[in-house]
Amino acid sequence: MMSGNDDRHGGDDGFDDDIHFSDEELEAALDGFEKEFRDSNAAAGEPANDAAADSPADDAGAADSGQAQEADTAAAFDDELQGLLGNKAKAAVLITRVASARLLAAFCQLSDVSADCIGSEEGAVAILRNLDGDGPEVAARDLTIVVSGMSLVLAVNRADKLEATVYLQGKPGQTIAPPLLFTSTAPFVEDLLLGITDEDGLIGTGMKVEQSADLDHDQAMAVIAEHTKFGRGSSRIE
DSSP, rough: OOOTOOSOOOOGGGGOOOOOOOOOHHHHHHHHHHHHHHHHHHHHOOHHHHHOTTOOOHHHHHHHHHHHHHHHHHHHHHHHHHHHHEEEEESSEEEOOSSSSHEEEEEEEEHHTOOOEETTTTTEEEEEEETTTTHHHHHHHHHHHSSOEEEEEEEEETTTTTEEEEEEEEEEEEOHHHHHHHSSHHHHHHHHHHHOOHHHHHHHHTEEEEEEGGGOOHHHHHHHHHHHETTEEEEEEE
């Protein structure tokens, strides 16, 4: 370490014997150089040469985060592209007259339909999760086959085109003009199909969602039994 009494650099070697640095002065000068170096790197868009910033753990974490963000962006872009092409619906719902969202979720579970169900005064609505290809149509077909005698309306938004079709016993029937359909459904149905809100938005307003995935076969049967009244050899669903 250099000290104020170090006089090894004499006049013959080109150094002035009158110039001496204390330890404190030298450390202060080095600190100043390091600060200037960091500032210049920052201005150039490069990371400062800091041991903590350059640690392998931080580099690996940053790389993983960057890869995850790129994957999410790519997935979102692909979903958007498929939606524009009409290969994937932007939204699809099954509109029913079932009074209970949990009962509709039970019906969906038994029909192998993945859906999140919301109740309303006009009837429970199933928000379909499988929007690829003809997934919505398959869901409407399967549900009305498993639950014999049940009719519903499948409403789908594909490539910003709304279509509403009545299903009964697994077969599509008449179509309904969306404006006419929306006059007899809860307001959130139109908002969902037009992309004004989504399921998270509905939950944020206090609406309760019943997921078919939360029920297994036995639980679904128990829910149905709770809503079924038996008598005189017949049954009805409430």
